[in-house]
Amino acid sequence: MSCLLSSPPIPTLSSLQTQNPNPTKEEWLYTSLKSPKTPTQLKTLHAQIIKTGLTQNDLVFGQLFLCCSISNTMNYARHLFDKLHHPKLFFYNAMIKGYSLNDFHQDALTLYTLMRYRSVTCDSFTFPVVLRSASTLGKIHIGKELHGLVLKMGCAERLIVQTAFIDMYCACGLSSYGRLVFDKIVDKDVICWNTMIAGYIKCGEYGYAKEVFELMPVRNVSSWNTIVDMYCKCGDMEMARKLFEDMPEKDVISWNALISGYAKIGESGEMRRLFDEMPRKNVVSWNVMITCYVHNRQFLEALELFRVMQVSDVKPNEVTVVAVLPVCAHLGALDLGKWVHAYIDRNRVKIDVYVNTALIDMYGKCGSVEDAKRVFNNARVKDTFLCSTMIEVLGTHGKAKEAFTIFSYMRSTGIKPNDVTFVGLLKACSHVGLVDAGVKYFFMMSEEFRLMPKVEHFGCMVDLLGRAGHIEEAHELIKSMPMDPHPIVWGALLSACRIHGNVKLAEEVALRLIELEPQSCGNYVLLSNIYSKAGRWDEAANLRRKMKEKGVVKKPGCSSIAVNNVVNEFFAGDRAHSRSKEIYKKLDEIVTRLKTEGYAPCTSSALHDVDMDEKEQALLHHSEKLAVAFGLISTDHKTPIRIVKNLRVCDDCHLFLKMISKYYNRQMIVRDCNRFHHFRDGSCSCSDFW
Structure with a gap:
């Protein structure tokens, strides 16, 4: 498979000669700097610029800054910038744009302030980028100051600047200010009209957005896409579909918007029909479809679409894997999750904090705590969500002390906990009965971090107190x-x-x-x-x-087990599986053996007033027992058996699984609706507290 997101090799002079028989070194370097580069490649090209004496060539040296921007290596760009004695306006603009494009908006504003302090005159390329950073950070006062400066400098008539002000005011919730700027523009282009429509939509003023759309003298495909997407987000699919059909020209964004709209209202059939009709699909199209299936809990459909995507001419990216990993997590399909992780590494998919968080969640929900910890430890960037996910994983597996260690790490490194963090901590306390620790964290929320407990936190505390026997409290x-x-x-x-x-x-x-x-x-x-x-x-x-x-x-109780990347589901008394005869034969064999070892069915778990034999028979056919029997006949004796159950494991099945782990020497990991149970050598990680 070809690598995703890998930087293309630096073009050689010989390769350029096939396009230009006599390229100069200046042309070669300029061309090389037009595509993303690794830090090592950037340093190599910088060395070439120095060796060839082109450091004074604004075109080439400026392109080096732009290359740093598209390569997300702004630290290196700043290192170069700080060595310039008197940077020209072009270099300031390149740096500010680079910061803004890479979401370092505060750095962009700080550099703009330095530029003004050094009395470097701004131009019409400076203002739109600075305004974008100001609006992203919600710093309307900076936007207003810039507006005054633009008026003083006489740049207010530039359409690109006026459009940037419309966007800034609307992004900060001041659509009326944006409309004042819009109405004063004499020669509006289609981008200006589209910005005003999008601005009203950002502010939730859909009526005004439709009004401006209807006033447009000329519309392009972006105009139509914006208004169709608006109706999709409002849930008015009838109007969205009508506008979609009226569009004189449709692009992939048009199709993606309508598909997302149908997904939002759960119309998966119409969603898939549109997807199949699309003349061209990009990676966003596939991601939208997979994400929509996941949101509608159609996990197997999402998985199948991911498999189809891999043989298409569109390669998955980090958004795709973030959508697919929860599928593996829900199904408890560890082997498939590991395959996706290997795919990420093999194809050099960008591993950001979202991918790492999804990997930790997947490994945790598939029962592999060690893999989850490995991802956490190797993550270069750790934020609140990543740490909170790790805390939840550890708590669900009954590893409360390790969860507390992660929380201590957050406090020592200045990572601010949120509501989710404390839900994870309280659940960790609940699963092992640490009442005093739970009370401490519950009050710590408001007293130390000014976080008011929500319903979820009260639910955790009631669960903690109740499980520990403090029912009246x-x-x-x-x-x-x-x-x-x-x-x-x-x-x-x-x-x-x-x-x-x-x-x-x-x-x-x-x-x-x-x-x-x-x-x-x-x-x-x-x-x-x-x-x-x-x-x-x-x-x-x-x-x-x-x-x-x-x-x-x-x-109905349902247990699933993934074998060879195929998810097998079992219901109580289920005989629909193709190997049901083998499964029931194995189950009878297991019961016979375990009874000789002292197994006595917990008939109190049979919740009907019938005779003892009928109770035992009903218990024998619980879904997790069928899944275990299937696991024993389908996997190698050294392979852990991993089961996902939608309900709580009953007392009898819990005892049954403990005895299998001992007398069949098999490790079993069972995820029920409350927590994980790790069965090994006749005992369970929950210590019978669940």
Whole structure:
């Protein structure tokens, strides 16, 4: 496969001679500096400029600055700039533009300030770039100062400058100021009209945007794309589709906008039909489709499209892999996730903080904590989101102390924690029962970091207190919440009641939950399970009857296991798999062997009032047991078995998996809806606390 994002080789004089029989060294260097370069290549070309005496050639030396800009090596550019005794305006403009293009907006403004301090006169190329940086940082006062300066200098009539002011004012939320500038322009070009439309859209003033669009004397494809995209974002697909059909000319952006619009409202069929009809697809088109599938939880479709993309003439980039990695994470497909990681390395896909965060999340959700830690340790840039993701991964796997270490690292390096950081820390405390540590972090949020606890944080605290047996304290915390308790908070308390058998409070909480979420099956099922576990079969049966009357359908337990990059799903009592006869035969063999080793089914996990044999049979066919049996007959004895379950693992399956890990000498990693369980040598990483 060809490399992505790799810099082209420096052209040689002989290669240029095929285009120009007698290229000068000046022409050779100028041409070489027109494409992105690695830092080593830049230094080589700089050395050539010095050796050939072209340091005084503004054309070549200026192109070196521009090359640094497109190569994202602004530190090197600044090193060169600072060595110039009296930099000309051209070099200031090149540096400011380079900073702005690479999102170093504060550096761009700082250099502009230095330029003004040194009395270097600005021109019409300076102002638009500085205005872009000022608007990006929301520094409207700088924009207004620039406006006054432009008026004094007599540059206010330049269309490029006027258009930049329209964009700046609208980006800062002052569309009325932008419109005043717009209305004073005598000869507006199509870019100016498009900027005003886009400005109104940025400010959420869609009516004014449509009004300006209708007043346009001439529209280009960008004009149409902007207004179509506006209607797509508003969810008005009927108008978006009408405008799309009316477009005299469509480009790939037009198609991408409409596809994104249909994805937003969940119309995956129409979305795919448009994608298939596209005459030309670029990498953005593929990324939009894959991302849309992921957002609509159509993970297998996203995966299949990624596979098709690889054999197309469009190569995936960092946006693609950030979209695909969550698919691997959701499916628990570690081998596929590792393949994507290898693809990133092999094709030199740009690894930024977003890619690293997606990799950590994928490895964490696929059960490979060591790989997640390796990515974290190797990441050159660590920000709040990267660290928070690592904390969440460690906490979900029951490694609370390591999660605390990452948090300490954040504090020591000045990385500011956010709401997500503390959710991860509180979950880490909850999974291992560290009540005192959880209380400390909960109060630290507001006292040290001025972060007000949200519903998610209260939910974590109720879960922490409840799991640890402090049910009354958890109940009191809910009563003291400054906002109305969300169902997620009551759900955490109901789960605690199930763990500790508090039927009385469970009834009160469940009734409140059913009132808040009448169609949520989980609330009915949880209370029914509590009744069943307490032997109150009549109440359990009545609750299931109410579910039927209200049309509430119980979510079936499902376990998946990826073998040879194929995801296999199992439901309780499932016989749809092509190897079901082998699976059930293996399962019978396992039960026979484990019973000789002392396995006694936890019939309390069978939640129906039937005889003991029927209870054992029902337990035997739970989805995770089928997945384990399939894993044992389908993988090498040294290969860890990785299972993803959509519900909580029951007590019987937990015991069953512990015994398999011991008597079959197999490591198993199971991700249920709450946490990870690492089974090894007859024990589980959760220490039976889940």
